[in-house]
Amino acid sequence: MKRIKCTLSYDGTDFSGYQKQPNKRTVQGEIERVLQTIHKGKVVTIHASGRTDTNVHAYGQVIHFDTSLSIPEEKWSKALNALLPNDVFIRDSKQVEESFHARYDTVGKEYRYRIQHLGERDLFKRKYALFFPYSLNIELMNQAASTLIGTHDFSSFCASNTDVINKVRTIDTISLCEDQDELVFTFRGNGFLYNMVRIIVGTLLEVGQERLKPEEVKEILEACDRRKAGKTAPGHGLYLWEVFY
């Protein structure tokens, strides 16, 4: 048996998220279906760094699977891409140690969130960036973001329907970058709770509109209460950008 690690992109628009579900089109479902074909009917289970929700995109999701086939490591991406639908793309494949695990070995992740905040609505971005045509005070957003950097209990920024008990995570970076008509958030940290990036974005947008002060974001964090934070920003602006091992 060989363990193969793949880095992949997908367009989340037409998937019911990453994780396999009966009678739904999912990223895991599509890849496992193709692997089963390549393995002549044998079921092959894949393991990802984590799930992504409906409409959420990935530029650098990571998965692994085990195979007894003798396909050279770098050919796996071609073999899979030849059979996968065109909204999933295997960017890279290589053989890893049998002890490697795409989920348990992660040491950090980068997410990005794209917001089209300038100009008229760009039709071609409707599935790929949140359209938010309101004036935003970027300086205040940066101040608020800086209060979230570090190791904290992020209960206020975690969807309430989760069974994770330990909600302490470390955020290393939250950067806001203006790129033409877009504002792009980059988040890096050792791990992110369910909906955490989207709730932080929703809260920072409140700060940007001066409906919430940067100091209040610190209070929200300390309250450890989801109800204090802002709305969950929509999924279609979010990208799992990179997974670190």
Add this chain to the structure above:
Amino acid sequence: MKRIKCTLSYDGTDFSGYQKQPNKRTVQGEIERVLQTIHKGKVVTIHASGRTDTNVHAYGQVIHFDTSLSIPEEKWSKALNALLPNDVFIRDSKQVEESFHARYDTVGKEYRYRIQHLGERDLFKRKYALFFPYSLNIELMNQAASTLIGTHDFSSFCASNTDVINKVRTIDTISLCEDQDELVFTFRGNGFLYNMVRIIVGTLLEVGQERLKPEEVKEILEACDRRKAGKTAPGHGLYLWEVFY
């Protein structure tokens, strides 16, 4: 009766082109359906600057229609957008003279063609730019493009299944611009024949790959024979960018 002129964008991916056809989803069909609703069942015909094919996008298509309703000119865009599907977007609406005609009054058009020619395949551009990961000699392409500038019989660059008799057109500009991983062509001229931009792009790509010399493009033009030119580039890289009056 008032005549309303609208500038609109659409994502051509899920349309069977601009022009209305029975049992097919078309841009004209969608807009006329919405206008009929707004006019309480009365059929309203729209006129566009010209058609676009399946998968071809528009950033600045122009249409006009007549109405007896008293909606202020600038409110038409909101009224239409509220009812249109999200792959059509009315960017602007205004009242024009009753003698204005979206098709007959055009004095020129700008088309753009996007090619992703650098880096790995960008999944998010698969419907919006041609992926063409081959080395291209841009200087030779520019030389070849310059031989097409001016007033010529463009029969060699026109789909053979057309009933247009006069194939003389004037191209004012063909520019090639490198933008990150893309090469973007801009074409401006007084009018373009059926598939003309796509056939020119297909031919210039042959030049870029050094399979055809710039001088040979001049010979192709002079031959007035569609079979001499290159392949028709796919529709999904093409945008009707602006219509001039």
